[in-house]
Amino acid sequence: MRKVLFLKSSILGGYSQSSHLVDYAVEQWKKSHPNDVITVRDLAVDNLPFLDGELVGMLAPAEGTVLTDRQKSVQATSDALIAQLKDQDVLVLGVAIYNFNISTHLKNYIDLICRAGQTFRYTESGPIGLSGVKEALVLKANGGIYGETHSSIAYLKQVLGFIGIEEINFISAEGMGYGDEVKTKSIADAKAAIDAYLSK
Numbered sequence: 615m616r617k618v619l620f621l622k623s624s625i626l627g628g629y630s631q632s633s634h635l636v637d638y639a640v641e642q643w644k645k646s647h648p649n650d651v652i653t654v655r656d657l658a659v660d661n662l663p664f665l666d667g668e669l670v671g672m673l674a675p676a677e678g679t680v681l682t683d684r685q686k687s688v689q690a691t692s693d694a695l696i697a698q699l700k701d702q703d704v705l706v707l708g709v710a711i712y713n714f715n716i717s718t719h720l721k722n723y724i725d726l727i728c729r730a731g732q733t734f735r736y737t738e739s740g741p742i743g744l745s746g747v748k749e750a751l752v753l754k755a756n757g758g759i760y761g762e763t764h765s766s767i768a769y770l771k772q773v774l775g776f777i778g779i780e781e782i783n784f785i786s787a788e789g790m791g792y793g794d795e796v797k798t799k800s801i802a803d804a805k806a807a808i809d810a811y812l813s814k
Contacts, residue, residue, distance in 0.1 A: 615649045616703040622656040623720035624710035631755035631790050631801065636708035639753060639808050646812045653698070657719040662695075663688045664718075665725050674730040692726045699727055704749045705779065709766070711756035716766055724773055733777040743778020750774050750782045751811065753804070757791030783811060 620640055624630035633656075640652060663669065672685040672692070681689065699705070710717050727733055733745045752770055760766075767784060774782050787804040789796040 617651045617701060618643065618704040618706060619702040620654045620706045622708040623658060623717045625658050625717060630710060631787055632708040632710040632753060635753040635755060635787060635804055638805055639706060642808060642812055657723050662722050662726060663691060664722050692729060695727050696732050700746050702747055705747050706751045709752055709754040711754065711766055728777060741776060743776060745777040745779060747779045750779045752784045754784060755787040755790055759788045
C-alpha cells in the first residue's frame with residue numbers, strides 16, 4: 615500500500631485539461647492499485663495564502679523571533695501542507711501552463727512547502743531533501759507545443775529534486791490550442807502514457 619497525493623493547480627475548473635488528466639489518473643490508479651490511499655487537493659480552490667514581505671519571515675525565523683499573528687497563522691498552514699506531503703509516497707501534480715509557466719497557485723504551494731529544516735537543509739556538500747516522498751508524476755497540459763526541454767519542466771525537476779524526490783516522471787498533453795484534431799490525439803496519447811505508467 616502506498617499513499618498518493620494528487621494536486622490540481624488549474625484556474626479553469628471543469629474546463630481544465632490538466633485537471634481532466636488528474637481525474638483520469640485517479641480513476642485508473644484506483645483500478646490498478648486498489649489498496650493505495652489517494653488524496654486529491656485542488657490548489658485553485660484551497661485559496662492558500664501568498665507570501666509577501668511579512669510572511670516570508672515565518673519560513674525560517676531566527677531563534678528568538680516573535681512571529682506576528684498573521685505569520686503564525688500562515689506558518690500553521692505551511693506546517694499542515696508539509697505534514698501532508700511528508701506522509702505521502704507519491705506526489706502527482708496536475709500542471710497547467712499559463713504564459714509559459716506554472717500556475718500561480720502551484721508556485722504558491724511550492725513556496726509554502728519549501729522550508730529549511732522541514733523539506734530541505736543545506737550542508738557543506740549542498741542541499742539535502744527531507745520530504746521523504748519517493749516519486750513524483752507530473753501531468754502537464756498546455757496550449758502550445760514546447761517539448762521536453764521547456765523551462766517549466768526544468769523548474770519542476772529542480773524544485774522537486776531539491777526537496778528529495780529522486781524519481782520524477784512527466785506526461786504532457788501539448789497543443790491544446792492547435793485545434794480539435796491535435797487536442798484529441800494529444801489527450802489520448804497522454805492517457806495511454808498514464809496507463810503505461812500505472813502498469814509498470
